[in-house]
Amino acid sequence: MTTMKLHNTKTRRKEVFEPLDKDNVRMYVCGPTVYDRAHLGNARPVVVFDVLYRLLRHVYGPEHVTYVRNFTDVDDKINARAAESGRSISEITAETTQWFLDDMAALGALEPSIRNDPDHQKAMPRATQYIPQMVAMIEGLIAKGHAYEAEGHVLFAVDSWREHYGKLSGRSVDDMIAGARVEVAPYKRNPMDFVLWKPSSDDLPGWDSPWGRGRPGWHIECSAMAHELLGESFDIHGGGNDLMFPHHENEIAQSCCAHPEGEFARYWLHNEMLQVEGKKMSKSLGNFFTVRDLLDQGIPGEVIRFVFLSTHYRKPMDWTAEKARDAEKTLRKLRQIAEGSERWSDGAERYHEPFDDVVAALCDDLNTHLAIKRLQEHADNLESSDDASRLLVTLDLLGISSNWKDVEHLYAEHLQEKKEKIEALIVRMQDARALKDWRTADAIKAALVDSGIELKISKDGVEYDLGWDFDSSKLEALK
Template sequence: MQLHNTLSGRKEEFVPLDPSRITMYVCGPTVYSYAHIGNARPVVVFDVLARVLRRRYPKVVYVRNITDIDDKINAAAKKEGVDIRVITDRYAAIYHDDMAALGALPPDFTPRVTEHLPQIIDMISRLIASGHAYVADGHVLFHTLSFPAYGALSKRDEQSLMAGARIEVAPYKKHAGDFVLWKPSAADQPGWDSPWGRGRPGWHIECSAMAEALLGETIDIHGGGHDLIFPHHENEIAQSTCAHGGKTFARYWLHNGFLNIDSQKMSKSVGNVLLVHELLKSMPGEVIRLVLLTAHYRQPLDWNDEVVAEARKKLDRLYGALRELEDVEAAPGVTAPEAFVAALEDDINTPMALAELFELARAANKAVDPAEKARIKAQMLDAGLLLGLLQQAPSAWFAQAPAAAGAPSADEIEALLAQRTAARQNKQWAESDRIRDELKARGVLVEDSKDGQRWRYA
């Protein structure tokens, strides 16, 4: 199995620290609002990786955190006049539901920062004791000059590190690049007791402490979006390595590319932020998932109406092939083709894997021999399982609510098709054609086959 390691800048063979226990940590959401489609990309990508790893190894421990201490959360709670837990519980629940709708399996652990304050305080204390952190003006800061390898992940020199850090200029810092591990809380802000006074942790130390608590000092895989490489993941490496006496923190660093909207960067100022919660009202989660898998995870992905429509058509083709095999029992013990698995084990190459899946669909449409049909059906379903696709009955897929406004419901369609069947039985061909054309005009395609009428939303 090959994975592209951001730290080395090249694709490497994946050799786990302990083959009996694979460990993976992926940075999760800050729960102050709805997740946007860019937040969903790492969820889907690393869900596929977890599925592939579980197929190869006996135990995979996958952790994706919830950040529930943050200034944006504080602002949202203050605006509503509620405790921060009201905000975080609400949006964490919505996030989990939305990601499940995209076919993402729940990680083994979803730790919250508020549940790990003792571990965070302990790690900060160790960094102070070892000379890698210091207390200044009510803050605790990590001293970046104490870690010579700082900048290795992001490949930035000292000048670039300073330019990109967006660091508040503070007279109490020993070095401009030093970052906050603990900061004081005002009386009207959420805070927790610590040896350095009432306050709250900095963002970076949270993930280091939760990863250590659940996975150990050295983990196999750390993942997240490309935007987290600096400063978040760079800072995680620094503080974790120093807190663990120089031990490697994460052995493989994986980062997914940016997601753009109609070739533009997604931003509130442009007004093109797409929320998963809203998208799910107009399209099936499986369509969103397929769009997110169409490009290689390390490459930028452009979200637009065309790729969404194309994803719908692709799923129609796949489910259409399975519908032709609906009366066929999948061959027992048959798994996804070797070429399909090899594609996913080649740095999660989902475009190549999808190409193999569509080859199976083409073979299914041509197959005549019952044994071949049974084999292909088993291969398609198992391949779909690894990608998190094709996990519903074809009839359920084709009966899903349409995206087009004014399109008839499944019940209305079935009623019209019953009328069309009666017309055909009475040789009322003009009436039969009229009903078919009416449905087409309303966004429903009717196909006549040897097994009767079939329909799908256009």
């Protein structure tokens, strides 16, 4: 069995991954709150844990891996969006959930899955489907002295688990209280106590409970769904490092107190945050992008994915236009090689194993940067039909399409505008040649060739082809 090592946030070290049950490796990843389009930062954990999911399926077999990623469809942000738009909450959450699924599919992300759940409903649970389980967990916490009711709210009592609270994020309760920037409600026994249940007014979503009509707090959702779908102990819990505190810290506290016989999650993985052009993504800075913004600009999902994978998941990732252009060039080159590999390996016995050194890089705490480097080395040095087949399988393992027959449309649409400009420049070049304006004609030709365009000029006209290293930015100086 292949040895995998993962950096466990809980222990702050890289550990050999040993699942509780090799026949059912279980992973839970915090999903989106569905009230708007997913931005680039939301997409990074999806891609990171999609690679881990693919790797687990490779190592243990697809039928032996369970992956759950939730949707938070009850939240004050959703309520506010409904109030300001005049639309129903159910309409908003249904629409934005589908947006998320479509956008993540465009990035090559597989849908989570549970055995015997072909429609993925259990693997992608909605919080509103698990309200009874949340109520039951809260009742158990109260009975065990870990929670209390106050003015229609139910709060987790941090002091009841004070010795352990904060270990994931490396904070002590006293330090957290000293640095807290939270409004301390008068009914809290401790400023760090957090809400498990809160009352709902008539204009807000609510469910009946022993504490009156209300709705769950954010943290209890994941604990209840993870317990229901994965049990008291499971293998991996993932998410962005912005969730480490308070969300994941609170998940651990309430889950371990509700089910002390279990471990909750054994390995915790957190991806670092994303920047755009070296700055924190912000609407005020004009560098805020949703995934759909980039797709609509003509940037293929595979380019976005490739840029993400070029940086190790535990390092901050900087999205830049230059990185997107470089990724597009590399993918175009890989596409040309893969198309040749498909023909080369046609009729040969398909080699179903990816390249060992690429797998080894992924097994070393998801080192996608090194995996891509090794993939490119293999692509440049194919020696047999087996190598060609292995290239295609390795592309699949990374979530990069190995069936490029249907991928051309990803490039055709966003290249169309560039092709129109190229063809207009070629017309200008031909007009200049006809007028014997060799200076202008040669300048245009030089710019086209420098951008990576292959030109064939004959008495019958000009033919061109976009080389794999085509860089449209080099044409910007030509007016």
